[in-house]
Amino acid sequence: MQPLEGVKVLDFxxxxxxxxxxxxxxxxxxxxxxxxxxxxxxMRSYLPKFGSDSVxxxxxxxxxxxIVADLKxxxxxxxxxxxxxxxxxxxxxxxxxxxxxxxxxxxxxSRINPAIVYCSITGFGQTGPYSLVAAHDMNYQxxxxxMSLGGDAQGRPGVPPVLTADLAGGAYPAMMNxxxxxxxxxxxxxxxxxxISMADNLFPxxxxxxxxxxxxxxxxxxxxxxxxxxxxxxxxxxxxxGRYLAAAPLEDKFWTNFLALIGAPELEPNENxxxxxxxxxxxxxxxxxxxxxxxxxxxxTCVSEVIGLDKAxxxxxxQQRGVFSRSVSQGGQTITALPTPINQVFLAxxxxxxxxxxxxxxxxxxx
Numbered sequence: 257m258q259p260l261e262g263v264k265v266l267d268f269x270x271x272x273x274x275x276x277x278x279x280x281x282x283x284x285x286x287x288x289x290x291x292x293x294x295x296x297x298x299m300r301s302y303l304p305k306f307g308s309d310s311v312x313x314x315x316x317x318x319x320x321x322x323i324v325a326d327l328k329x330x331x332x333x334x335x336x337x338x339x340x341x342x343x344x345x346x347x348x349x350x351x352x353x354x355x356x357x358x359x360x361x362x363x364x365x366s367r368i369n370p371a372i373v374y375c376s377i378t379g380f381g382q383t384g385p386y387s388l389v390a391a392h393d394m395n396y397q398x399x400x401x402x403m404s405l406g407g408d409a410q411g412r413p414g415v416p417p418v419l420t421a422d423l424a425g426g427a428y429p430a431m432m433n434x435x436x437x438x439x440x441x442x443x444x445x446x447x448x449x450x451x452i453s454m455a456d457n458l459f460p461x462x463x464x465x466x467x468x469x470x471x472x473x474x475x476x477x478x479x480x481x482x483x484x485x486x487x488x489x490x491x492x493x494x495x496x497x498g499r500y501l502a503a504a505p506l507e508d509k510f511w512t513n514f515l516a517l518i519g520a521p522e523l524e525p526n527e528n529x530x531x532x533x534x535x536x537x538x539x540x541x542x543x544x545x546x547x548x549x550x551x552x553x554x555x556x557t558c559v560s561e562v563i564g565l566d567k568a569x570x571x572x573x574x575q576q577r578g579v580f581s582r583s584v585s586q587g588g589q590t591i592t593a594l595p596t597p598i599n600q601v602f603l604a605x606x607x608x609x610x611x612x613x614x615x616x617x618x619x620x621x622x623x
Contacts, residue, residue, distance in 0.1 A: 263287065273426030289323060289617070344373065348375070402462060404478060405465060422454060488529055502560045582603075
């Protein structure tokens with residue numbers, strides 16, 4: 257039996273944060289009903305296509321049900337009441353106030369079902385000066401100070417390669433708090449309202465920068481701190497064949513091993529970090545990546561070659577662990593399913609699932 261078996265989730269969310277949250281709930285056994293407008297979740301129209309929808313939609317919405325509902329229709333809202341009465345969780349991702357105007361806000365819904373765990377995911381939260389500001393992941397990272405940490409020595413930030421706010425700031429905290437809400441309900445029988453702010457939830461990820469600033473007024477400088485490019489012990493070095501090594505021998509034992517293997521033990525100790533960094537870069541640039549990979553193999557140095565995503569997904573380590581052992585189908589096509597952090601012990605025995613066609617289950621739930 258899966259841990260969330262019997263838990264019914266109404267998912268009014270679109271695009272990424274909410275759907276990723278409810279995907280994890282579905283992976284743990286929850287029955288997720290996705291409620292879409294007549295045109296469907298915008299993610300369905302993205303490219304590349306996979307079946308009749310986008311591959312993004314299929315990856316994020318496998319194993320869910322889809323119903324089409326005009327939320328502005330009083331008739332449909334009345335029909336939704338039956339679903340609300342049976343639901344354990346509701347997830348929505350509109351701007352603050354939208355669900356209230358539709359008559360589906362927490363006050364309205366909790367009157368129908370006081371035991372429901374109602375989760376709202378927004379960029380800046382339900383309150384505050386920025387609550388209604390239009391923004392995307394990069395904006396939340398910029399506003400929370402995260403983008404500044406990835407700047408180069410001149411302070412110029414790069415475009416973040418991962419949608420950290422949507423996922424680590426939105427989807428993951430939403431799922432975590434939904435589980436806490438369900439546990440609370442086990443104790444007192446009452447539901448609750450969860451205000452999930454993607455920007456708020458970025459701050460725990462920057463604990464070291466906050467700690468340095470609060471304790472010693474040493475706020476992070478772009479490209480200068482231990483884990484942002486200021487140390488030769490946490491650095492990217494280019495090899496002679498144009499490839500790159502991620503070298504992170506932070507602890508002394510790893511650092512000593514690293515310097516010995518590159519033939520430069522004299523660089524320890526040395527307070528001139530710029531000189532050490534330049535010396536190591538010159539040594540690493542003298543040989544191809546394969547040489548260094550073989551050199552470091554079997555030794556504790558915390559060095560890895562920087563590889564592409566295409567190589568990472570076929571890496572024997574991840575293959576052996578079954579990270580990509582599940583599949584998703586849509587319109588007669590099948591591809592590898594997106595892995596989620598739900599532990600294998602909680603996953604269903606079935607290895608394959610489908611993403612729903614738009615409105616595929618409408619008649620099952622609405623007249």
